[in-house]
Amino acid sequence: MQYIPAFSKLVEEFEKLPGVGSKSAQKMAYYIIAADKSVAKTFADSIIEAKQKIKCCSVCQNLTDKELCSICANEKRDASVICVVEKPGDIDAIERTRDYNGLYHVLHGLISPMSDVGPDDIKIAELLVRVSENDVKEVIMATSPNVEGQATAMYISKLLKPFEVKVTGLALGIPVGGSLEYSDSITIAQAMENRKELE
Amino acid sequence: MQYIPAFSKLVEEFEKLPGVGSKSAQKMAYYIIAADKSVAKTFADSIIEAKQKIKCCSVCQNLTDKELCSICANEKRDASVICVVEKPGDIDAIERTRDYNGLYHVLHGLISPMSDVGPDDIKIAELLVRVSENDVKEVIMATSPNVEGQATAMYISKLLKPFEVKVTGLALGIPVGGSLEYSDSITIAQAMENRKELE
Numbered sequence: 001m002q003y004i005p006a007f008s009k010l011v012e013e014f015e016k017l018p019g020v021g022s023k024s025a026q027k028m029a030y031y032i033i034a035a036d037k038s039v040a041k042t043f044a045d046s047i048i049e050a051k052q053k054i055k056c057c058s059v060c061q062n063l064t065d066k067e068l069c070s071i072c073a074n075e076k077r078d079a080s081v082i083c084v085v086e087k088p089g090d091i092d093a094i095e096r097t098r099d100y101n102g103l104y105h106v107l108h109g110l111i112s113p114m115s116d117v118g119p120d121d122i123k124i125a126e127l128l129v130r131v132s133e134n135d136v137k138e139v140i141m142a143t144s145p146n147v148e149g150q151a152t153a154m155y156i157s158k159l160l161k162p163f164e165v166k167v168t169g170l171a172l173g174i175p176v177g178g179s180l181e182y183s184d185s186i187t188i189a190q191a192m193e194n195r196k197e198l199e
Numbered sequence: 200m201q202y203i204p205a206f207s208k209l210v211e212e213f214e215k216l217p218g219v220g221s222k223s224a225q226k227m228a229y230y231i232i233a234a235d236k237s238v239a240k241t242f243a244d245s246i247i248e249a250k251q252k253i254k255c256c257s258v259c260q261n262l263t264d265k266e267l268c269s270i271c272a273n274e275k276r277d278a279s280v281i282c283v284v285e286k287p288g289d290i291d292a293i294e295r296t297r298d299y300n301g302l303y304h305v306l307h308g309l310i311s312p313m314s315d316v317g318p319d320d321i322k323i324a325e326l327l328v329r330v331s332e333n334d335v336k337e338v339i340m341a342t343s344p345n346v347e348g349q350a351t352a353m354y355i356s357k358l359l360k361p362f363e364v365k366v367t368g369l370a371l372g373i374p375v376g377g378s379l380e381y382s383d384s385i386t387i388a389q390a391m392e393n394r395k396e397l398e
Contacts (some may be wrong), residue, residue, distance in 0.1 A: 004264050010249040013242045017227045028216045030288055032246055033262060034307070035255050040250040043212045047231055050209040051239040054232055063232060065203050089229055110232070126341040 007033070059130065061106040061123045063088045071095075071104060078102045080137040084127065084156065086110055086144060095144065102140075105130065110148035111155055124156060131163050138166040145172055258329065260305040260322045262287045270294075270303060277301045279336040281353065283326065285309055285343060293341065301339075304329065309347035310354055323355060330362050337365040340364070344371055 007029060015122035018117075030039050056062070057069035060082075064070070071077060071091070081102030085091060091104050109122040131139065139160055143149035157167040172185050173191035206228060213224035231239050255261070256268035259281075263269070268278060270290070280301030284290060290303050308321040330338065337360055342348035356366040372390035373382050382390075 003269070004253060004262060006245075006252040006264055007262065010245045013245045016238075016242075018229075018230050019223055019226060024218055026288065026291075027218060029249065031215075031217050031288065032249060033287075037250055039215075040246050043215075044246040046205075046209045046212045047239050047243040050205040050228065051236055053205040054203060063203060063206065066206055070202070086313060087228075087229065088232075089225065092225075158332045 014163060056108075057104070057121075060104050061108060061126060062091055062104055076101075080135060081140065082127070082130065082136055082138070083140040083142050084153075085142050086149065086152075090142065102138075107143070107152065110143060110152045112148045124159065127156065128159060128163075131160060131165055136163075136165050138168060141167060141169045145170070206242060240312050255305070255307075259303050260307060260325060261290055261303055275300075279334060279363065280335070281326070281329065281335055282339040282341050283352075284341050285348065285351075291340065301337075305344070306351065309351045311347045318354060321351075323358065326355065327358060327362075330359060330364055335362075337367060340366060340368045344369070 010029045010032065011022070011025045014020055014028045014183045015022055017025075020028070032043070053065045054063050055065070057072055058067055059072045060069060062069040062071065066073070078101050082105050083094065083100060083102055084092070084105045084107060086107055086109065090107055091106065094100050094104075105123070105127045106193075107122040107124065109117055111117060111119055111122065127139075130136065139156075141157060142155035143153050153169060160167050171194060172187065173194055174180060174187060180188065209228045209231060210221070210224045211289060213219055214221055215223075218226070229316050231242070252264045254264070256263045256271055257266055258271045259268060261268040261270065265272070274384045277300050281305060282293065282299060282301055283304045284293070285306055285308065287305055290305065293299050293303075304322070304326045306321040306323065306326075306392050308316055310316060310318055310321065326338075329335065338355075340352035342352050352368055359366050370393060371386065372393055375377060375388060379387065
């Protein structure tokens with residue numbers, strides 16, 4: 001591209017989005033330039049508006065535009081179970097199963113010394129307050145089964161020990177519809193270890 | 200996602216971008232929500248700014264933030280050759296070859312009855328004015344070799360007949376580095392037809 005500062009700037013901004021490389025960023029910038037002025041304005045406004053209106057639920061740290069998120073505000077949910085996840089998107093994944101009726105707690109990150117993220121940088125203190133002040137029977141650690149996810153789960157489960165609450169983790173194994181042939185050996189080893197008697 | 204209007208709106212806006220599906224759009228929206236307020240503001244501003252500052256070159260319709268684009272303003276370029284392309288991004292592709300020293304003309308679209316785009320909806324009239332008012336020796340039709348691209352090239356070449364200007368098209372054939380085995384048969388047929396004596 002012949003250098004046009006405003007265009008290069010826009011491409012750069014698009015490149016910052018997750019999963020967007022320089023080619024896609026250019027395509028997106030061209031789309032904006034070709035679109036109606038109103039389209040660009042609506043787009044820019046929706047970014048500012050979302051940023052202004054959306055905040056974290058005061059209880060579970062999920063995203064919401066109210067004081068409480070829709071799950072915490074729902075009295076039919078079982079408040080004695082808290083499922084701890086890394087990010088708001090993980091809640092969507094679990095909610096899609098329509099199988100879980102407890103509450104959530106969003107950490108907004110994982111402990112990761114490599115990325116300079118310590119226990120105080122994520123919402124662990126808020127979780128401890130919830131567990132200490134409410135009648136919580138079980139905390140399900142649903143962080144992803146990678147190094148950071150498992151380290152964070154271990155760290156939190158140790159902190160929860162004094163509260164005499166049951167701490168569980170998601171089962172590891174071959175995904176449904178997955179193929180044994182193409183599963184990695186750690187997953188297969190886990191699936192072997194956690195094998196269940198068939199009924 | 201539990202329904203948060205401002206969030207859904209933002210996801211919708213991201214989905215309008217080329218090549219962005221609903222999953223990617225959600226990831227992008229989560230990125231905006233998780234980012235600093237200043238990041239979101241800079242992003243939104245860059246959209247508005249690009250839209251305000253960037254316009255079409257008064258000669259070739261390429262994007263520019265001045266009256267003339269950098270190619271039309273460059274006196275070292277050969278003004279007797281005009282390469283006609285569909286969109287500004289095509290100019291980047293040709294410029295990267297560092298092989299072409301003429302000027303361009305951007306149509307900003309292709310004739311496409313299916314999408315209700317007629318000859319008057321793209322910058323054909325501007326091309327005819329350029330050819331009639333300047334000493335143009337050759338017009339290279341570099342629209343993509345698909346149905347719309349070829350139809351548009353044919354249409355324009357007919358309109359250019361009265362001006363006694365040479366009208367050429369890009370060569371069709373197997374791409375360099377491409378594989379004969381995986382080339383489609385129309386491309387192979389074209390490559391056969393346009394075969395050249397080896398020196």
